[in-house]
Amino acid sequence: MSDVLKSLIEIVGKNGVSTNAEELWYYSRDPGVLEPHRPDFVVAPKTTQQVQKIVLLANSEKIPVVPMGAAMALTGLVIPLKGGIVVDMKRMNRILEVNPLARYAVVEGGTSQGMLKAYLQKHHPELRHSLPDAPAATTIAANVSLHGQGRLSQQYGFNSDMVTGLEVVLPTGEICSIGSPSLGPYWFSKSPSLPDLSGLFLGWLGTTGIITRLGLMLYPNKKIRDVEIFVTDRPELVPEMLYRLTHLELLEDINAWFQPKPLVFKDNYQITIYFTGDDDDEVEFKRKMVWRALQPYMDSKDGGFMSIQYMKQMLLEMPQRTIADFADVAKGGGFEYSGPIIPIEHFPRYAAKLIELAEKYNLLYAGAARLISGGHAMMFAVSFAFNREDADMMLRVKQALDEATEFALQQGGIPWKPNFHEQRMILQRMDPNTRRILEMIKRNLDPRGIMNPGNWEAN
Amino acid sequence: MEKTYPIRHGDVVHRCFRCGYCKFPGDYTDFNCPSYKAFGWDTYSPGGRMWLIQAWMNKEITTSPHFAEIMYACVACDNCKNQCVFPKFRDFLPEIFEEVKEKLVEEGVVPPPVRDYFKAMTIYGNPYRLPRDARGDWAKGIDVPEFSAQEYLFYVGDVGAFDEVGCRMARSVARVLMKLEVSIGVLKEQEISDGNDVRTMGETELFRRLALENITTFKEKGIKRVITLDPHAFNTFKKDYPALGADFQVFHHTEIIAERMRAKRMELFNYPLTVTYHDPCYLGRHNGIYEQPRNILKAIPGLKLVEMQQHGIDSFCCGGGGGNFFTDILGAGDERPNVVRIRQALETGAGVVAVACPNCAKMLLNAVKEEGVEDRLEVLGITEIIERASANL
Numbered sequence: 001m002s003d004v005l006k007s008l009i010e011i012v013g014k015n016g017v018s019t020n021a022e023e024l025w026y027y028s029r030d031p032g033v034l035e036p037h038r039p040d041f042v043v044a045p046k047t048t049q050q051v052q053k054i055v056l057l058a059n060s061e062k063i064p065v066v067p068m069g070a071a072m073a074l075t076g077l078v079i080p081l082k083g084g085i086v087v088d089m090k091r092m093n094r095i096l097e098v099n100p101l102a103r104y105a106v107v108e109g110g111t112s113q114g115m116l117k118a119y120l121q122k123h124h125p126e127l128r129h130s131l132p133d134a135p136a137a138t139t140i141a142a143n144v145s146l147h148g149q150g151r152l153s154q155q156y157g158f159n160s161d162m163v164t165g166l167e168v169v170l171p172t173g174e175i176c177s178i179g180s181p182s183l184g185p186y187w188f189s190k191s192p193s194l195p196d197l198s199g200l201f202l203g204w205l206g207t208t209g210i211i212t213r214l215g216l217m218l219y220p221n222k223k224i225r226d227v228e229i230f231v232t233d234r235p236e237l238v239p240e241m242l243y244r245l246t247h248l249e250l251l252e253d254i255n256a257w258f259q260p261k262p263l264v265f266k267d268n269y270q271i272t273i274y275f276t277g278d279d280d281d282e283v284e285f286k287r288k289m290v291w292r293a294l295q296p297y298m299d300s301k302d303g304g305f306m307s308i309q310y311m312k313q314m315l316l317e318m319p320q321r322t323i324a325d326f327a328d329v330a331k332g333g334g335f336e337y338s339g340p341i342i343p344i345e346h347f348p349r350y351a352a353k354l355i356e357l358a359e360k361y362n363l364l365y366a367g368a369a370r371l372i373s374g375g376h377a378m379m380f381a382v383s384f385a386f387n388r389e390d391a392d393m394m395l396r397v398k399q400a401l402d403e404a405t406e407f408a409l410q411q412g413g414i415p416w417k418p419n420f421h422e423q424r425m426i427l428q429r430m431d432p433n434t435r436r437i438l439e440m441i442k443r444n445l446d447p448r449g450i451m452n453p454g455n456w457e458a459n
Numbered sequence: 460m461e462k463t464y465p466i467r468h469g470d471v472v473h474r475c476f477r478c479g480y481c482k483f484p485g486d487y488t489d490f491n492c493p494s495y496k497a498f499g500w501d502t503y504s505p506g507g508r509m510w511l512i513q514a515w516m517n518k519e520i521t522t523s524p525h526f527a528e529i530m531y532a533c534v535a536c537d538n539c540k541n542q543c544v545f546p547k548f549r550d551f552l553p554e555i556f557e558e559v560k561e562k563l564v565e566e567g568v569v570p571p572p573v574r575d576y577f578k579a580m581t582i583y584g585n586p587y588r589l590p591r592d593a594r595g596d597w598a599k600g601i602d603v604p605e606f607s608a609q610e611y612l613f614y615v616g617d618v619g620a621f622d623e624v625g626c627r628m629a630r631s632v633a634r635v636l637m638k639l640e641v642s643i644g645v646l647k648e649q650e651i652s653d654g655n656d657v658r659t660m661g662e663t664e665l666f667r668r669l670a671l672e673n674i675t676t677f678k679e680k681g682i683k684r685v686i687t688l689d690p691h692a693f694n695t696f697k698k699d700y701p702a703l704g705a706d707f708q709v710f711h712h713t714e715i716i717a718e719r720m721r722a723k724r725m726e727l728f729n730y731p732l733t734v735t736y737h738d739p740c741y742l743g744r745h746n747g748i749y750e751q752p753r754n755i756l757k758a759i760p761g762l763k764l765v766e767m768q769q770h771g772i773d774s775f776c777c778g779g780g781g782g783n784f785f786t787d788i789l790g791a792g793d794e795r796p797n798v799v800r801i802r803q804a805l806e807t808g809a810g811v812v813a814v815a816c817p818n819c820a821k822m823l824l825n826a827v828k829e830e831g832v833e834d835r836l837e838v839l840g841i842t843e844i845i846e847r848a849s850a851n852l
Contacts, residue, residue, distance in 0.1 A: 015498075015499070015792060016499075018500060020523075020525045021520050021521075021523065021525070022502050022511055022520060022523070022525055022526055022529060023500055023502050025511070025514055025519060025520050026500075026501055026502045026507055026510060026511060027501070031476055031477055031478075042500070044499055044500065070479055071477075072478070072479075088499075088500070088501070090499070090501075091499050112487070114483055114487025115487055115488065115489065117487055118486050118487045118488035118489075119488075121486070122488070122768070135478040135479050135480055136479070136480065136483055136487045137478065137479025137480070137482065137483070138479075321480060321544045322544065324476055324478045324480070324544045324545075325544060325545065327474075327476035327478070327545075328474055328476070328545050328547060328548075331474060331547075332473060332474060333473050333474040333475050333476050334476065335476075387473075388473040388474075388513075389462075389473045
């Protein structure tokens with residue numbers, strides 16, 4: 001047995017470490033199209049102190065450390081590109097605190113979205129968090145690490161904007177509190193009125209530390225939720241429609257989407273509009289305002305509201321489980337998407353590009369965009385399904401996604417949750433001074449280069 | 460050339476996205492896959508297992524003791540099948556895991572306790588290594604007749620026949636059935652194992668032999684209707700035996716008791732007790748029987764039925780399914796299923812966990828002892844609660 005293995009067993013116990021071929025095989029990959037890479041060890045800590053000891057050990061031995069949640073980014077961000085230790089955070093899944101009046105929760109770094117949802121539903125039914133449509137198993141810390149979005153991002157911004165504090169194990173082993181918890185027991189603010197150090201960790205894809213605890217903003221959970229779908233066959237009108245909807249300042253979430261299957265959706269662009277209320281009057285008022293905002297398009301015969309009674313339950317489900325179904329469209333257990341963050345006026349050109357790429361590479365596609373912060377930006381998901389048994393199809397998906405990222409960069413978009421290759425494309429295009437800041441921060445925080453290496457690296 | 464697979468449903472294994480819905484209950488309150496909860500590695504979740512099976516079929520990993528442990532850690536609770544979001548293949552998940560175990564049996568690479576179980580079943584006909592003529596001992600002290608021409612055979616199974624807790628439960632069920640004037644007879648030492656757990660552990664040939672022997676016996680004795688003590692036997696009699704030529708009807712004892720109690724008023728005294736009911740996987744998720752056991756409990760005056768957070772289709776398995784009752788592959792660690800389940804029961808504030816399966820009874824009773832909560836929580840079969848209420852204890 002190697003010394004490192006012995007040390008890891010001392011830290012987390014023998015049930016917290018694996019070097020079995022089965023775990024090494026599994027933890028070498030994610031469900032996306034990138035090539036796997038085998039780790040040397042998989043560990044599953046239960047406490048911040050154990051994480052700290054693992055990182056200190058890795059630091060002294062100069063072994064890569066890759067923090068992992070549910071591996072649902074799909075872009076290989078938890079693939080140990082240079083081997084080393086994969087740290088499965090999911091055994092750290094306690095909900096530590098809910099402050100109902102200040103509306104925040106404090107959770108451990110492996111807590112899943114689903115568990116927080118269930119906990120709030122049971123103990124604080126008047127509160128909710130911004131649940132993404134990713135599977136319930138995805139972890140909250142991983143989601144904010146990559147600037148994820150959720151059901152409330154239209155109103156309140158990226159899920160990472162909703163962080164109210166962090167506890168991070170730095171690559172050099174220090175345990176560091178960020179925001180109000182660095183000054184006292186409360187987790188109500190990640191920065192104001194301090195310099196916003198959370199920016200050293202959010203969006204860094206696990207390359208600057210391991211988030212072991214985080215505070216998260218909670219929001220009112222209105223008693224009633226409802227949904228409408230507006231349909232148009234004119235993609236060029238979608239940005240204007242979205243603009244009119246966001247002007248209302250009333251809506252929970254707005255998604256614009258299109259897909260060729262089933263046939264009922266082909267060549268149409270759907271806008272799903274979610275709204276909430278504490279009673280029927282509030283809901284009906286909002287519905288009326290939504291209809292009024294889009295009335296001009298109905299008058300001009302450019303669009304109309306779909307009858308959605310048959311799919312309402314599915315649409316209102318959180319997370320929306322049927323989204324994962326896209327992975328079986330090609331009867332093969334896979335899909336991957338590139339999701340650049342873009343200005344909303346670019347929706348039509350990205351929609352056209354997606355259809356062009358699907359035709360060029362002969363792929364099944366879905367396009368979906370979620371508005372962020374009242375329309376200041378949108379995440380545009382370029383999604384392709386693939387059959388895991390069809391290597392050629394997986395290669396075509398990879399090529400199509402690379403091309404989509406190249407297109408996004410040309411258009412001034414920001415690739416979301418980029419894989420290591422896309423990160424290099426970003427760094428190459430980035431203002432050199434900006435890039436130097438990024439490299440300087442990374443070098444100073446992680447002088448031994450152990451934290452998720454291969455990511456945010458130019459070479 | 461069309462690809463061939465080593466297992467029957469090999470062609471759908473790669474369609475798992477490993478999204479992880481399979482390891483949760485419907486409300487996501489906690490992990491609901493006992494083996495994932497116990498071991499904590501993704502490989503022990505249903506999705507992890509699917510991905511490993513794909514790797515194993517593609518020869519990216521080889522058969523190993525650890526691979527076998529991962530497969531045999533599945534308790535066949537069917538939670539994954541109910542939670543998987545892929546309707547086109549989710550029904551095959553439990554079958555896929557069984558098919559791999561069949562292959563492991565063929566290859567002779569099974570965990571030692573599984574090997575020992577099969578050995579005991581082959582030599583003794585029961586996993587307890589007890590002589591066959593001791594099989595009827597459970598009925599000593601109660602006046603239950605041998606089967607002749609009664610309406611029902613009361614079939615108790617291995618646990619009901621040999622395990623102390625199972626025997627207690629079997630006697631209680633028999634007494635209540637007779638009190639409700641259900642015409643029953645038993646096979647005593649002529650009874651043999653139903654084979655449900657043999658099948659889930661992949662020994663299909665042994666299962667087939669047991670099933671055919673049971674079917675022959677039942678036919679020879681003119682048995683047309685069977686009441687089972689345990690849901691495991693109920694499950695295999697109902698689902699697997701017909702394909703092998705069985706032509707008898709099968710009922711779980713709670714179905715018959717619920718029906719009789721509705722039709723025939725039983726004298727029950729006020730019994731002010733707070734009870735939570737644990738759904739056995741083979742009764743609930745596998746066969747959709749959720750209401751009858753609850754209806755029996757609700758019929759007891761004064762009894763208050765409270766539900767655990769994870770109940771009904773979202774019930775958390777006691778860990779005794781898939782043969783783990785005998786092999787105890789999940790029996791170590793803080794998150795072993797029976798202990799987790801007892802903690803969930805304690806959260807309800809109930810003083811009794813009601814069960815309708817002897818395996819669950821034993822598993823949960825052990826957990827009560829291990830957690831040191833005997834003074835707070837009792838594990839009782841549903842009929843044992845009826846008997847207490849009817850005796851005004």
